[in-house]
Amino acid sequence: MIAKLEMLIALAQERHFGRAAESLSITQPTLSAGLKQLEDHLGVKLVERGSRFGGLTPEGHRALVMARRIVGDTRRLRDEMRAKKDGLSGKLRLGVIPTALTWASRLAARLTERHPGIGFSIRSTSSQNALTMLENLELDACLTYLDNEPLGRVSTVRLYRETYRLVCHRAHPFAARGRVGWAEVAEQKLCLLTPEMQNRRIINRNMLEAGKTPEALIEANSTVVLAATVARGDWVTILPGDIADFLVAGKAMAAVPIDDAGHAHAVGLITEFQEPHTPVLTALMQEAARLAEAS
Incomplete structure (x- = not known):
């Protein structure tokens, strides 16, 4: 039963029969058969089927909530018993x-x-x-x-x-500054994290409260991409202090504290x-x- 509940969870995550089967290291026919057996056992239809995955039925969504709970509890029980026997692993x-x-x-x-x-x-x-x-x-x-x-x-x-740093090339005029402000940072050639990142939303809010609308010509979901862009010499980015200090170490870049740090979370x-x-x-x-x- 646990294996069949895991099939339902995998299908809900992947929304594709082939990918769900692959994530469980089983064949697609095995997945389909297991889901059909689960439906027969529960006496309800869980999955809308057609030429492709059509979503879960209302009963399927309810079963998914309970499946996650049951599978989670089972994994916790397994891990606890294994720890008692073999130590933490x-x-x-x-x-x-x-x-x-x-x-x-x-x-x-x-x-x-x-x-x-x-x-x-x-x-x-x-x-x-x-x-x-x-x-x-x-x-x-x-x-x-x-x-x-x-x-x-x-x-x-x-x-x-978090505390925030302006990351720039050592040749940038701001590199020699002790601190910079949000408003003047907003006027630079910015590369920032992508909008789905919460850090970007925090930065946007801090700049807006400084009276500026942030515009980033380059966006990335990787801090390494941002640092590599800054290393070209004419770009700047904004990062929390720890990751900023790590990325500039040993490179021709500087991490300058931002004054009036705004919302630090x-x-x-x-x-x-x-x-x-x-x-x-x-x-x-x-x-x-x-x-x-x-x-």
């Missing part, structure tokens, strides 16, 4: 907003040093997509903003509060609210708390 799937990737690397390295049986799969993504993936059981935890946009019912560990670890968390997730949250205290 397994692979944690961590979603991370691009501006927090340096913190994700520190957290992963610290936890794997403390518990060598734990591994990580780290994915850079937007805050909204990370929440969706967490809800869909595609992620175990996320590093994201805690106090800017709604998170829903989650457990949180605060890591740090907390970033931290979130997981689904559980009572209790699995031993591995508990260890992750404890390590995040230690990292925040040490920073």
Whole structure:
């Protein structure tokens, strides 16, 4: 039954029979047969079928909510029993907003040093997509903003509060400045994160409150792309302090604090609210708390 519920979850995520089967490492006929068996067992139609996936029925949507809960509980039970037998092990799937990737690397390295049986799969993504993936059981935890946009019912560990830097080439006139303001930054040749990134929405709001409308001629969902663009000499970008300092280290670039920092938001670890968390997730949250205290 659990395997068939996982088939329903995969189909809802992929919205395509072939991709759903591939994500589960099974054939498409096996997927179709398993879903039909689940429908027969429950006595309702779950999936609208045609020449392609037509969506879930109302009963299918209701079953999906319960399937996620059942599969999540089953995974938690499995992980807890495995921890009691073999110690902490397994692979944690961590979603991370691009501006927090340096913190994700520190957290992963610290936890794997403390518990060598734990591994990580780290994915850079937007805050909204990370929440969706967490809800869909595609992620175990996320590093994201805690106090800017709604998170829903989650457990949180605060890591740090953002401060912002103008990142520019060392030859740029602003490179020698001690600080710069939001209004004058807005008038530069900007490359910024894409609009679906929450960091971009925060930057936009800070500039608007300084009386400027931000215009970015180059947008990317990668901080590496932004840094590479700035390295050309005539572009600037805006990044939180930690990732900015990391990207300019050893390069012909400077990270200049932005004065009147505007809205500076907390970033931290979130997981689904559980009572209790699995031993591995508990260890992750404890390590995040230690990292925040040490920073």
